[in-house]
Each structure stands twice: as structure tokens, then as C-alpha cells.
Amino acid sequence: MHRLIALLFTLVISVPALGQTTWIRAGGVVDVESGTLLENQVIRIDDERISAMGADLQIPRGAEVIDLSSSVVMPGLIEAHTHLALSTQQRRDFGRFFITNVIETTGYRAIQGVTNARSLLEHGFTSIRDLGNSGNYGDLDLKHAIEHGWIPGPDMQTVGRIIAPFGGQFQLQPEHPELVAPEYLVADTQDEILKGIHQNLHYGADLIKIVVDDFAYQYTVDDLRFAVEAVNRAGTKVAMHVTTFQGARNAVEAGAASLEHAWQLDDATLELMVQQGTFLVGTDFPSYYAGYFAGYDESLAQKLYDERIERLRRAYEAGVQIAFGADVTDQKDGYTRGSLTISFISSFADAGVTPADLLRIMTINGARLMGWEDDKGTVAVGKHADLIAFDGNPLEDPDILLNVDFVMKRGDVYKQDGRFVWEVPSVIEATE
Numbered sequence: 099m100h101r102l103i104a105l106l107f108t109l110v111i112s113v114p115a116l117g118q119t120t121w122i123r124a125g126g127v128v129d130v131e132s133g134t135l136l137e138n139q140v141i142r143i144d145d146e147r148i149s150a151m152g153a154d155l156q157i158p159r160g161a162e163v164i165d166l167s168s169s170v171v172m173p174g175l176i177e178a179h180t181h182l183a184l185s186t187q188q189r190r191d192f193g194r195f196f197i198t199n200v201i202e203t204t205g206y207r208a209i210q211g212v213t214n215a216r217s218l219l220e221h222g223f224t225s226i227r228d229l230g231n232s233g234n235y236g237d238l239d240l241k242h243a244i245e246h247g248w249i250p251g252p253d254m255q256t257v258g259r260i261i262a263p264f265g266g267q268f269q270l271q272p273e274h275p276e277l278v279a280p281e282y283l284v285a286d287t288q289d290e291i292l293k294g295i296h297q298n299l300h301y302g303a304d305l306i307k308i309v310v311d312d313f314a315y316q317y318t319v320d321d322l323r324f325a326v327e328a329v330n331r332a333g334t335k336v337a338m339h340v341t342t343f344q345g346a347r348n349a350v351e352a353g354a355a356s357l358e359h360a361w362q363l364d365d366a367t368l369e370l371m372v373q374q375g376t377f378l379v380g381t382d383f384p385s386y387y388a389g390y391f392a393g394y395d396e397s398l399a400q401k402l403y404d405e406r407i408e409r410l411r412r413a414y415e416a417g418v419q420i421a422f423g424a425d426v427t428d429q430k431d432g433y434t435r436g437s438l439t440i441s442f443i444s445s446f447a448d449a450g451v452t453p454a455d456l457l458r459i460m461t462i463n464g465a466r467l468m469g470w471e472d473d474k475g476t477v478a479v480g481k482h483a484d485l486i487a488f489d490g491n492p493l494e495d496p497d498i499l500l501n502v503d504f505v506m507k508r509g510d511v512y513k514q515d516g517r518f519v520w521e522v523p524s525v526i527e528a529t530e
């Protein structure tokens with residue numbers, strides 16, 4: 099009964115938004131599937147979806163029109179590996195990461211996530227997969243706050259707590275094994291894995307993340323297949339963090355939807371990824387960033403960067419499906435979360451990825467990985483009006499992506515003429 103009342107209330111207060119039509123006059127629209135520019139397009143948006151598009155569409159007199167006639171429009175970007183509620187200081191080591199959950203509450207981290215969510219949206223990311231390290235389900239609170247309009251941010255998928263063998267991704271000491279929580283759900287047996295999956299899904303996680311191989315004791319193919327089957331039965335997918343050849347192989351054989359990082363990938367595993375449609379979310383960083391991961395040793399940084407780019411190039415040339423994910427968790431002077439994240443596109447150019455493929459990687463591929471291809475990833479009739487626009491054509495110069503002028507998500511404008519225009523709403527829907 100309570101749900102019914104909440105539903106009725108939602109319907110009643112939603113009424114004023116229904117029937118809203120907006121028109122966009124676009125100088126060009128990027129068709130990411132064909133990698134071409136459609137010139138002089140008119141887009142009609144009803145509520146949150148595109149209802150018509152074409153060069154000959156007539157805009158009725160007196161209609162609300164957004165003039166992007168000197169801009170190029172493309173689908174909103176998709177960031178498939180981020181951590182809104184983790185904001186470490188950039189330092190020589192990951193020391194702060196290991197103590198984040200000791201010195202910062204989930205509430206404080208969720209508040210950091212508010213700023214990070216807004217920043218990603220401001221830089222053109224209209225959808226994200228948040229892959230955990232969010233304290234005690236802070237990612238779910240962020241998602242709900244965005245959905246209900248309390249804060250501006252991208253549409254989100256969340257993992258809740260990351261499932262991992264003993265230790266999670268921390269180096270614990272015997273007097274404080276509890277410090278692994280709440281960052282990780284420790285699961286060493288299949289029973290514990292199942293329990294972790296159920297816990298996450300119960301609290302509302304959209305997908306499951308498993309850390310496969312951070313320690314010498316890795317999950318076996320059997321363990322991972324068991325997890326994938328349980329998660330698939332519940333209608334969703336598993337993202338697997340892997341860093342070793344064997345971990346990557348096990349994850350692909352078990353049916354992971356995506357490999358996260360996968361620094362080590364042999365050609366046989368790449369071939370299997372192509373056969374099975376496994377996505378690579380390589381989280382490859384720009385060259386200027388490599389020092390952070392290499393203890394600021396310059397020659398080591400160059401070697402590290404070259405290895406990563408070589409792996410990305412091999413995956414790209416093998417025809418593996420790639421989605422964009424920067425995995426930014428730290429703060430860097432002069433950058434926001436959004437500007438730092440979008441700066442990671444340079445690694446794709448260095449790996450020989452064409453601009454058209456980069457745009458696919460950042461839109462339609464991410465939408466497919468998220469299972470959101472019916473709603474997102476292209477500018478097409480029936481899809482969400484998640485649109486961004488630039489003064490220039492990113493098919494010709496991908497660096498155009500660094501400077502987005504206009505951001506619309508589900509028909510609502512968040513950035514116009516380079517300015518963030520979201521305002522605190524006067525009325526916010528009651529939460530069910």
C-alpha cells in the first residue's frame with residue numbers, strides 16, 4: 099500500500115514535466131556507428147527522448163529551440179570505470195587509499211562524490227559505471243540522489259561493495275583484519291561469493307565487481323563461473339578486475355562481461371575475448387600520468403606507459419570490444435575529476451585508435467557493456483536525449499572532446515555556452 103501511494107504521488111507531481119517538447123538545430127550530428135557527420139540536423143525531443151531527427155524537419159513557430167547550428171552534436175560520453183566516492187591525494191604511493199575507510203566516513207566520501215559526479219557531467223559524461231570503493235554503499239546513495247534530482251550527475255550503474263578473496267585489495271595485518279570492510283566483501287568460498295552477490299543485489303547494486311588476482315591465491319575458473327552464473331540468473335553482469343595473464347584468462351573463460359585493467363593479456367586470451375564478446379576496460383592513462391604509477395621514476399614510467407599502450411594496441415588490432423574507463427581516483431593540481439578523466443583519451447591516439455573508433459569506444463560500446471544500448475550510445479529516435487556539443491568536429495580532431503560546450507541528459511540542459519546551468523530545484527520527488 100505504501101508503494102502504491104508513493105507511485106500515485108510520483109505520477110501526480112510528474113505531470114507538469116510531461117508533454118514538454120524541445121527542438122535543437124544542430125550544425126552537424128556525429129553518427130558514431132558509421133563514423134560520419136550528418137550535416138544540418140534538426141532534433142525534436144519529447145520529455146527525455148529523441149522523438150524525431152532529420153535535415154528537413156520543420157520547427158513550429160513559437161517552439162522552444164536550442165541553437166547549436168554552429169556546433170557538432172554527439173551522444174553523451176560513457177565512463178565505464180570510475181569511483182565517485184574515492185578521492186585520494188596524488189602521492190608516491192597508494193598509502194592514502196589503504197586508509198581512506200579509516201579516516202573518512204561513507205557520508206564524507208559520498209559528498210566528495212557529489213562534486214565528482216557534477217564534474218564528470220560537466221565534461222560530457224552522461225553515463226558512468228561506478229566500480230566501487232565507495233565506503234558502505236555510498237555509490238548507491240549517489241545514484242539515488244542523482245535519479246531524484248537532488249544533485250546533478252550522470253546516469254549511474256553501481257557495484258556496491260567489491261567481492262574479493264581475503265584482504266580485498268589491502269595489505270592487512272593480523273590485529274586488524276576488519277579494516278578490509280566496508281571497502282570489500284571478503285569471499286573465499288563459493289558459498290561466501292554467493293552471499294556477497296546476494297547482499298549487493300539486495301541493497302540495489304546494478305552489477306557485481308570481483309577482484310580476481312591481486313594476491314597469489316586467485317579465484318579459479320570454477321569460482322568465477324559459479325559467480326557469473328549466479329549473477330546472470332539475477333539478470334545482470336560481472337566486471338572482473340584482473341592484472342595477471344592467468345587472472346585474465348580465468349575471467350574470460352568464466353564469462354566476465356568485462357576485464358578491468360588487464361595489464362597482462364596474451365594473444366590467445368585476446369582471441370577468446372573476441373569470440374565471447376568480452377569487453378576490455380583498459381583504464382589506460384596518459385603518458386604524463388605514468389609517473390604516478392611508477393614512483394616518479396622517469397625511465398620506469400616510460401617503460402610502463404609503453405607496455406600499456408602496446409597491450410591496448412594489440413587488443414584494438416585483434417578486434418576486442420573496448421569501452422572507455424579512466425579509473426581516476428586521485429586529485430591532481432589544475433584538474434577536476436571530469437577534466438582529468440577526459441584527458442585520458444590521449445592514450446588511445448598513442449595506441450593507433452582512429453578518432454571514429456575512439457568515439458565508438460566512448461559511446462556505443464559503453465552503452466552495450468552497460469546493457470543500455472536501447473537508451474543510450476547514439477543520437478537516434480527513441481533514445482534518451484543525452485547530447486553533448488562542441489565547437490568543432492571530434493571525428494577530425496578528438497582533442498575537441500576536451501572542451502565540451504553543451505551537455506543535455508534525458509532532455510534536461512546542464513551546460514550551455516560552456517557554462518554549467520543546473521540550479522537547485524524547488525521541488526524534489528518523494529523517495530519511494
Ligand SMILES: [Zn+2]
Pocket residue numbers: 179180181229425
Ligand atoms: Zn578502479
